Amino acid sequence: MSSLDLLFGTQSSAAKGGDIRKVTLVGAGPGDPGLLTRKGFDALQSADVVFFDELVSPEIIDLLQPQTRCIYVGKPCGSAAMSQSDIIEQLIRAARAGLRVVRLKGGDPMVFGRSGEEIEALRAASIEVDVVPGITSASGAASSTRISLTHRDYAAHVSFVTAARREGELADIRGLAGKGRTLVVYMGIARARALSEALQADGVDAALPIAIVENATRPDERVIITTVRELPNTVARQNVRSPALFIVGDVVRTYVPADASAASDARA
Ligand SMILES: C[S@@+](CC[C@H](N)C(=O)[O-])C[C@H]1O[C@@H](n2cnc3c(N)ncnc32)[C@H](O)[C@@H]1O
Structure with missing residues (x-):
């Protein structure tokens, strides 16, 4: 069993018993952690699992709670740590496991961030999507x-x-x-x-x-x-x-x- 399987086998305490399945896309901004929005910060603080990209600065990852699982899915110089379809599959699995899922992207998720594809796939899987903008x-x-x-x-x-x-x-x-x-x-x-x-x-x-x-x-x-x-x-x-x-x-x-x-x- 992989660490992801173990992770998705455990439900978030907040989500247990509830049936809302949701992924929150959060914009991390261009790097300075002071440029993360307050709403983005709140979403990160309450996340069970955060899937983050190459361009998210380490200072923003440092803001996460110690118990939050961080999964790097970046694409350094075009080579993917995880393919786009695998990322989408993992987001769906985590949301279906009842976890509070954040998809954290550099800048604004809606500007050159492939959010369109992720939103379409999550909707097709009947998973609610929230988006918190970031500074592009x-x-x-x-x-x-x-x-x-x-x-x-x-x-x-x-x-x-x-x-x-x-x-x-x-x-x-x-x-x-x-x-x-x-x-x-x-x-x-x-x-x-x-x-x-x-x-x-x-x-x-x-x-x-x-x-x-x-x-x-x-x-x-x-x-x-x-x-x-x-x-x-x-x-x-x-x-x-x-x-x-x-x-x-x-x-x-x-x-x-x-x-x-x-x-x-x-x-x-
Ligand atoms: C995949 S796009 C993501 C854009 C991001 N969603 C945004 O709103 O800024 C990656 C590109 O954004 C630009 N970029 C992102 N962060 C940057 C930064 N801190 N300084 C300069 N360019 C940056 C670069 O052109 C980089 O190749």
Whole structure:
């Protein structure tokens, strides 16, 4: 019998006798534990079991009660600790065992978090789903860098795009960047060259600034300023690591480094 079988063989004391079967999806925010919502904190405190992702910071896991079971189901660099279908199966089993189940995801669970698939599968299994939003990493990065994504002098539109579509190709970014627009690119490190080329093919100025924000809101946050043309070279030269996102647009001109040593890699 696996440890999961043992776990699911025991019912939560609160759920015993009741027949509500529920999973709560909680957004952990971008890393700083102070950015977890109060509602998310309460859900974590009362959970019997928490299934958590790669990008959930250790400081948030430290907030859990000692008796709470933590099950890591992350996908470091695309390789899964547990496949998406296994994750869904375990969520269903835990909920059916009467446990108070939290599915904890980095950022906001409803932004590039595969929550849609999990909600559909849980509903199909007649399991109730609650969602507690989190601060998405674009908001976290905007705040920690003080780059307002919609600064009125520069942008009236903001788009969030993933560079990693299900089929592996770059998302269609036509019309999303350039004058009056801010584009925030999630999961872009491995597709920096394709992104740079696609932006230039769309007529975006090669000198348009980009802020690369690595580990936003965490103690090891790093901000690198570059340009559309230089993006792939900067990512390689500066050895940019996940998690990182790109803020593309004139709003980046408002960035003021916290100290004079902050990196700049623009060679426009
Ligand atoms: C699978 S998506 C999850 C997004 C998450 N649901 C959110 O709302 O932020 C993972 C990507 O989010 C971005 N990301 C998440 N946390 C980040 C952080 N602390 N700093 C910079 N980017 C982050 C990166 O682009 C990373 O590759």
